[in-house]
Amino acid sequence: MNKTVRVRFAPSPTGALHVGGAHTALFNWLWARHNGGKFILRIEDTDRERSTQEYEDTIMAGMRWLGLDWDEGPVKGGDYGPYRQSERLDLYHKFAEQLVEEGKAYREGTAIIFKTPSGVPLAFDDVVYGRIEVMSDTLKDTVLIKSDGMPTYNYAVVIDDHCMGITHVIRGEDHISNTPKQLMIFDALGWEYPVFGHLPMILGKDKKKLSKRHGATSVYEFRDMGYMPDSVFNFLALLGWSAGDDKEVFSREEAVSLFELSRVIRRAAVFDMDKLDHINQEHLKLLDPMVRLELVEPFWREMGLPVDDHGREYLAQSLTCLEGRGKTAREAAAYSDYFVSFKPVKERYDGSDVDEEQKATLRRFNGELLNLTDWKAAAMEEFARSWSAENSVKMRDIAMPLRMALTGMKVSPGVFEVAGQLGREEAARRLRHFGFLD
RNA sequence: GGUCCCAUCGUCCAGUGGCCUAGGACACAGCCCUUUCAAGGCUGCGACACGGGUUCAAAUCCCGUUGGGACCGCCA
Numbered sequence: 001m002n003k004t005v006r007v008r009f010a011p012s013p014t015g016a017l018h019v020g021g022a023h024t025a026l027f028n029w030l031w032a033r034h035n036g037g038k039f040i041l042r043i044e045d046t047d048r049e050r051s052t053q054e055y056e057d058t059i060m061a062g063m064r065w066l067g068l069d070w071d072e073g074p075v076k077g078g079d080y081g082p083y084r085q086s087e088r089l090d091l092y093h094k095f096a097e098q099l100v101e102e103g104k105a106y107r108e109g110t111a112i113i114f115k116t117p118s119g120v121p122l123a124f125d126d127v128v129y130g131r132i133e134v135m136s137d138t139l140k141d142t143v144l145i146k147s148d149g150m151p152t153y154n155y156a157v158v159i160d161d162h163c164m165g166i167t168h169v170i171r172g173e174d175h176i177s178n179t180p181k182q183l184m185i186f187d188a189l190g191w192e193y194p195v196f197g198h199l200p201m202i203l204g205k206d207k208k209k210l211s212k213r214h215g216a217t218s219v220y221e222f223r224d225m226g227y228m229p230d231s232v233f234n235f236l237a238l239l240g241w242s243a244g245d246d247k248e249v250f251s252r253e254e255a256v257s258l259f260e261l262s263r264v265i266r267r268a269a270v271f272d273m274d275k276l277d278h279i280n281q282e283h284l285k286l287l288d289p290m291v292r293l294e295l296v297e298p299f300w301r302e303m304g305l306p307v308d309d310h311g312r313e314y315l316a317q318s319l320t321c322l323e324g325r326g327k328t329a330r331e332a333a334a335y336s337d338y339f340v341s342f343k344p345v346k347e348r349y350d351g352s353d354v355d356e357e358q359k360a361t362l363r364r365f366n367g368e369l370l371n372l373t374d375w376k377a378a379a380m381e382e383f384a385r386s387w388s389a390e391n392s393v394k395m396r397d398i399a400m401p402l403r404m405a406l407t408g409m410k411v412s413p414g415v416f417e418v419a420g421q422l423g424r425e426e427a428a429r430r431l432r433h434f435g436f437l438d
Numbered sequence: 439g440g441u442c443c444c445a446u447c448g449u450c451c452a453g454u455g456g457c458c459u460a461g462g463a464c465a466c467a468g469c470c471c472u473u474u475c476a477a478g479g480c481u482g483c484g485a486c487a488c489g490g491g492u493u494c495a496a497a498u499c500c501c502g503u504u505g506g507g508a509c510c511g512c513c514a
Binding site: 111144174388398 | 440441442443444445446448449450451452453461462463464465472473474475476477478506507508509510511512513514
C-alpha cells in the first residue's frame with residue numbers, strides 16, 4: 001500500500017514566522033494530519049551569517065501559537081534527525097564526495113559544484129500546477145558545498161528530503177523554478193523524486209509579495225492585535241484552498257478532514273484583513289465564555305484595568321453581553337472596559353450634556369427603576385417602555401443618558417443588559433455620580 | 439534578458455464543455471429590526487483581461503496578445 005505520508009516545513013531561522021511561512025507550514029500540517037502522516041520541522045540554518053537561535057525559537061513559538069505541532073524536529077526529536085542542517089554536515093559532504101568521484105561534480109577551491117548535464121529533460125508532475133518540464137540546458141552549474149563547508153539550499157533540500165523519507169514536498173510557488181535543479185541532483189544520486197506540490201504566493205493589498213510594509217507580517221503581530229489562533233488558521237487555510245462548498249468558517253478538525261492538496265488553487269492570493277476580521281469575529285462568537293475571557297483578559301490588563309477585582313464568572317458574563325461586538329479580542333476589551341471599572345467611564349463622560357430639567361426626569365425614572373424587584377434586563381426594559389409611554393418620554397431620551405452614565409460610551413450593548421450585568425448597586429453608584437439618581 | 443508560473447466581482451473562493459442571463463463570502467450601499475452600535479434578515483452594486491480557433495455548445499480545451507508574478511546567489 002501507500003507509505004505513510006511524511007511532509008516537512010523547512011524554515012530558515014533568519015526571521016520570525018511570517019504569513020507566507022505560516023501558510024506553507026499550515027498546508028503541510030493539514031496534509032500530514034489529513035493522512036494520518038508525519039509533520040516534520042527541519043531548520044535550514046546553513047546561512048551562518050543570518051541564522052540565529054532566537055529566530056529558531058520564535059518560529060517554533062509561532063507554530064505552537066497557531067497549533068501546528070510537529071511530530072519530528074527540534075525539541076521533539078525523531079528517528080531521522082538531527083533536524084538542524086548545521087548538524088547534518090557529514091551527510092552533505094558524503095554525497096558531495098560521491099558525486100565528485102563519479103565525475104558529476106567538481107571542486108573549485110573548497111567548494112563543490114554540480115556539473116549540469118546537457119540535453120536532459122527535467123520534468124515533474126506537480127500536484128497543484130500539473131506537469132512542469134524544463135531542459136537542463138537552461139540551468140547553470142550549481143554550487144553544492146559552499147567554501148565555508150556549508151551546503152547550499154538546493155543541495156541540502158535534496159539530501160534531507162530523501163534521507164528523511166519525505167513523501168510530499170509542499171512549499172511556496174517561488175520554489176517552482178528551483179525544482180528542476182533539485183531534480184538533477186535526485187537523478188545524479190539515483191534517488192526517486194518525492195511528490196511535489198507548490199502553493200500559490202500570498203500578496204499584499206498592492207498585489208506585491210507580502211512584506212513588512214503591509215502591516216502584520218509575523219504571526220505574533222496577529223496575536224498582539226487580538227486575533228485568535230483558530231481564526232488566523234482558518235483564514236490562512238482559505239488562501240489558495242477551499243473544500244468546494246460554501247463553508248468558510250471552520251474548525252481545525254473540519255479543515256483536517258476536508259483538506260485536499262489537489263484542491264489547492266494556482267492563482268496568487270491577496271491577504272485581506274477585512275476578511276480576517278470577519279472570520280475572527282465569527283470564531284469569537286463561537287467561543288466558550290471562559291476561553292473568551294482568557295483571550296480578552298491580557299488586553300484589559302494592558303489597559304490597566306483592575307481585572308482581579310472581579311470574579312471569573314462575572315468577567316466572562318460581561319463579555320457574553322457583548323454578543324459579537326468587536327472583531328478582535330483587543331476590540332472586545334476596549335468595548336467592555338466599563339464592566340471592569342467605573343474609572344474609564346468617568347474619564348469619557350462628565351454628564352454636562354444633560355440639563356437640569358432632563359436630570360429631574362432621569363431622577364424620577366431611575367428612582368423607580370432602581371426599585372424594581374426584578375433586576376433583570378427584560379423586566380427593566382418592560383418597565384422602561386411603560387414608563388416612557390405614560391410620561392410621554394421617548395425611550396432614547398432615558399436610555400441614552402443611562403448608557404452614557406453606565407458605560408461612558410454612546411455605543412454599547414442593550415443598556416438594560418449592561419445595567420443587569422453591572423448589578424443594582426454599581427448601576428446606582430454610577431447614576432448618582434452624574435446626578436441622574438437621588 | 440533567459441526559463442517557468444498565473445489570469446472569474448475591489449478581495450477570498452465556487453465553477454473542470456451544456457445545470458452560468460456565472461454562485462457564495464468579505465467589503466460597500468440601501469431597507470427591516472431597534473434605546474445606540476453590533477449581530478441577524480432582505481435587496482442592491484459588482485467579474486469570466488483581449489483576440490483568434492476547436493465544438494452543435496466554452497468561464498471551462500488549443501494558440502496568440504496583453505498584464506502580473508517567481509526564479510536565474512558559495513540566501514533560503
